[in-house]
Amino acid sequence: MSPTSAPVKIAVLGCGTVGTQVVRLLLEQASDLAARVGAPVELSGIYVRDTTTPRDAAVPVDALTSDAQALVDSSDVVVEVMGGIEPARTLILRALERGSAVVTANKALLAQGGAELYEAADAAGADLYYEAAVAGAIPIVRPVRESLAGDRVTRILGVVNGTTNYVLDEMTTKGLDYDAVVAEAQRLGYAEADPTADVGGHDAAAKAAILASLAFHQRVGIDDVYCEGITAVTADDIAAATETGRVIKLLAVAEQTDAGVSVRVHPTLVPRDHPLAGVRGAFNAVFVEAEAAGELMFYGQGAGGVPTASAVLGDIVSVARHKAGGGKGPRESNYARLEVLPMSAAMTRYAVRMSVPDRPGVLAAVATIFASHGVGIESVRQMPGKGHAGLILSTHRARESALSATVEDLRSTDAVNEVWSVLRIEGEL
Numbered sequence: 450m451s452p453t454s455a456p457v458k459i460a461v462l463g464c465g466t467v468g469t470q471v472v473r474l475l476l477e478q479a480s481d482l483a484a485r486v487g488a489p490v491e492l493s494g495i496y497v498r499d500t501t502t503p504r505d506a507a508v509p510v511d512a513l514t515s516d517a518q519a520l521v522d523s524s525d526v527v528v529e530v531m532g533g534i535e536p537a538r539t540l541i542l543r544a545l546e547r548g549s550a551v552v553t554a555n556k557a558l559l560a561q562g563g564a565e566l567y568e569a570a571d572a573a574g575a576d577l578y579y580e581a582a583v584a585g586a587i588p589i590v591r592p593v594r595e596s597l598a599g600d601r602v603t604r605i606l607g608v609v610n611g612t613t614n615y616v617l618d619e620m621t622t623k624g625l626d627y628d629a630v631v632a633e634a635q636r637l638g639y640a641e642a643d644p645t646a647d648v649g650g651h652d653a654a655a656k657a658a659i660l661a662s663l664a665f666h667q668r669v670g671i672d673d674v675y676c677e678g679i680t681a682v683t684a685d686d687i688a689a690a691t692e693t694g695r696v697i698k699l700l701a702v703a704e705q706t707d708a709g710v711s712v713r714v715h716p717t718l719v720p721r722d723h724p725l726a727g728v729r730g731a732f733n734a735v736f737v738e739a740e741a742a743g744e745l746m747f748y749g750q751g752a753g754g755v756p757t758a759s760a761v762l763g764d765i766v767s768v769a770r771h772k773a774g775g776g777k778g779p780r781e782s783n784y785a786r787l788e789v790l791p792m793s794a795a796m797t798r799y800a801v802r803m804s805v806p807d808r809p810g811v812l813a814a815v816a817t818i819f820a821s822h823g824v825g826i827e828s829v830r831q832m833p834g835k836g837h838a839g840l841i842l843s844t845h846r847a848r849e850s851a852l853s854a855t856v857e858d859l860r861s862t863d864a865v866n867e868v869w870s871v872l873r874i875e876g877e878l
C-alpha cells in the first residue's frame with residue numbers, strides 16, 4: 450500500500466443481522482482489507498435508529514449515529530443493510546448523486562425501484578454493487594453480470610430463499626410444524642424482518658427479477674414475476690411428493706424463449722435424484738444454462754448474517770479498489786426489448802392430486818378432460834382411500850393456460866370429488 454493512500458471511508462446503514470457482521474468483519478480484517486484495496490478501509494460510522502440500544506460487542510458504540518444524511522455525506526462508500534424501501538431508497542440516491550459507491554443487500558428495493566438507482570449511478574459514474582441481494586454468500590450476481598456477459602443465458606433455475614428451503618426441508622425430513630419452523634428460521638437470522646416476504650415468495654421473486662434483468666439484459670421488475678409462496682403447501686402435499694420420489698422446493702425460474710422472457714416463483718416438485726433436491730436447510734443453489742457455457746451450478750449459504758456479510762465485504766473491496774486505484778464497475782445492461790410473458794404462457798409439467806369416487810369409468814372421464822385441453826398425461830398413480838381413490842396425474846409439458854382450463858373442468862365434473870393440489874414439476878426428463 451502506498452503511504453500516501455487516503456483512507457476509503459465506509460458508512461454502514463443499519464446494524465441488524467447482516468450489518469453487525471459487516472461491521473465486525475470490516476474491523477477484524479482491516480489490515481488484510483487495506484492490503485487488498487491498496488488503501489486503508491475506515492469505518493466512518495454506523496447509522497441506527499437508536500444509539501443507546503444494547504448491541505453486539507463487535508459494534509463500536511462511538512461509531513453509532515442517528516444522523517444518516519451527515520454520515521452518507523462524509524463517506525466514500527455507503528453500505529445499505531437496513532432493508533425496506535424508505536429511507537433506504539433516499540439515502541442510496543443521495544450517496545450515488547454525490548458520486549459515492551453503494552453496496553446494498555436490499556433485493557426488495559432493487560426489484561421494485563432498481564431503474565431509478567441504476568440511472569442515478571450511471572449519471573454520477575458511481576458504483577452500485579449488490580452481490581448479497583441474491584442468494585446470500587453465493588457469488589451469482591457477479592458471474593451473471595460479468596463472467597457470462599459474453600454468453601447468451603437461456604435459463605436460470607434456483608432455490609434462492611433460505612427460509613422457505615429450511616422450512617420445507619424441516620417439514621419433509623422431521624415432520625415439524627410449519628409455524629414452529631418459521632419461528633426458528635427467524636431466530637437463526639434467515640428470515641426477512643417481515644417473514645411473510647419469505648413464505649409468500651416475494652423475496653424469491655425479487656431475486657428472480659434481479660437475476661432475470663442481469664441475464665436477459667433488460668429490466669424485469671417484481672411486478673413481472675409470477676409469485677406463489679409456500680403457505681398453501683400441506684403435509685399431505687409433502688407426503689405425496691415423497692410417495693412419487695420427489696421433493697417440494699420453492700423454485701425461481703427465469704427463461705428466455707423465442708416468445709419472450711418468463712419469470713416465476715412457485716412451489717415445485719423436483720425429482721429426488723436432482724441436484725436441487727439435495728439443497729438442504731438454508732442453503733441455496735442456482736443453475737444457469739447458457740448457450741456457450743452450457744450448464745453451471747452455484748451452491749452455498751443463501752441466508753444468515755455471517756455468510757451474507759461475506760458477499761457484502763466482497764463488494765466493499767471491489768468498490769473501494771475503484772476509489773483507491775481508479776476504475777469503475779459495470780453499468781446496468783438494459784438494451785434488450787424482449788416481451789415479458791404472462792404466467793398463462795409458461796410451459797412446464799404438472800402433478801395434479803385429486804380425490805375421485807371409487808367407481809368404474811372415472812379414470813376414463815378424467816383422462817378425457819385432460820385430452821380435451823391438449824394436456825398429455827405422463828403417469829397416473831392411485832392411492833386407495835375409503836369410498837374414494839386418491840389420484841396423482843403427472844402431465845407432459847403443457848401451457849399454463851391449458852392446465853388451468855383442465856383444472857377448472859376437473860372441479861366441475863362429478864368424476865372428481867375434489868382437486869387437492871396442483872404443483873408444477875421441474876427437473877424431470
Ligand SMILES: NC(=O)C1=CN([C@@H]2O[C@H](COP(=O)(O)OP(=O)(O)OC[C@H]3O[C@@H](n4cnc5c(N)ncnc54)[C@H](O)[C@@H]3O)[C@@H](O)[C@H]2O)C=CC1
Binds near residue numbers: 496530555641
Ligand atoms: N438476513 C439475511 O440472511 C439476509 C438479508 N439480506 C438483506 O439485508 C438487509 C438487512 O437484513 P437483516 O440484517 O437480516 O435485517 P435486520 O432486520 O436484522 O436488520 C436491519 C436493521 O436495520 C435497522 N433499520 C431498519 N430501518 C431503519 C431506519 N429507518 N433507520 C435506522 N435503522 C433502520 C433495523 O432496526 C435493524 O437493526 C435486508 O435488505 C435483507 O433483505 C440479504 C441477504 C441475506
Ligand SMILES: N[C@@H](CC=O)C(=O)O
Binds near residue numbers: 582583610
Ligand atoms: N430472507 C432471505 C435472506 C436472504 O436473502 C432468505 O431466507 O433467503
Ligand code: NA
Binds near residue numbers: 580584585589590760
Ligand atoms: Na450472492
